[in-house]
Amino acid sequence: TVLVEVDGRRIEVSLPADLALSGGCEPAGVIRRKPKPRKRGAHAGAAASGDAVTAPMQGTVVKVAVEEGQEVVVGELVVVLEAMKMENPVTAHKDGIITGLAVEAGAAITQGTVLAEIK
Template sequence: GGRETVVVEVGGKRLEVSLPASLGFATTPATGNGAAGGGRTKRKKTKSAGGAATGDALASPMQGTIVKTAVEEGQRVEEGDLIVVLEAMKMEQPLNAHRAGVVQGLEAAVGGSVSAGAVICQIKDEQLASV
């Protein structure tokens, strides 16, 4: 076995990882990537919301402690705005708004613990937030 180099993004940083080709990360010849093309695979551009976002809810991607809240209940935010900073395993993880809207149901308090999947807040459309 040969090796395959894969580019991954972790915490906003691009890293090249060399893996055994036997793991099945082969690239398709049609894209021009593969052993002859340097072994790099194309990667999709992803939005970094920072948290697990489903619909209106912004949920914590991991268990941790809230170390900063950057918004208040009822505040208007734009997509990508900082909502809270979560500390887990001595690392800080910013959780950003996944959509524009009005913050509702903000349960995060500095020093409070959250579990993985816990809803930090809802981000509602302005028209729906006033109802």
């Protein structure tokens, strides 16, 4: 028998013997594997080199956080893209000045589209 709390209510649940906990915190027969490490910035980056800040995925531009001629630093928000109902930040990959701002809010873009350049 296990006591669980759901939404502030305590419920007593009886489990079959083969589902009962096996001495520790892991259920019997469960093997835990470490998750594969994610590449840093894989979902929200910009081009790794060069001047172009590119779209890491297809989506819609929700917000343009910079202006032409604005100075940015590494990691600063440039654009927010929406893809599959999730907002994804695209950040500056180097310090510099925004030039060639090529998108505006509401624009539909494809993966690899140049959003802006940083000189």
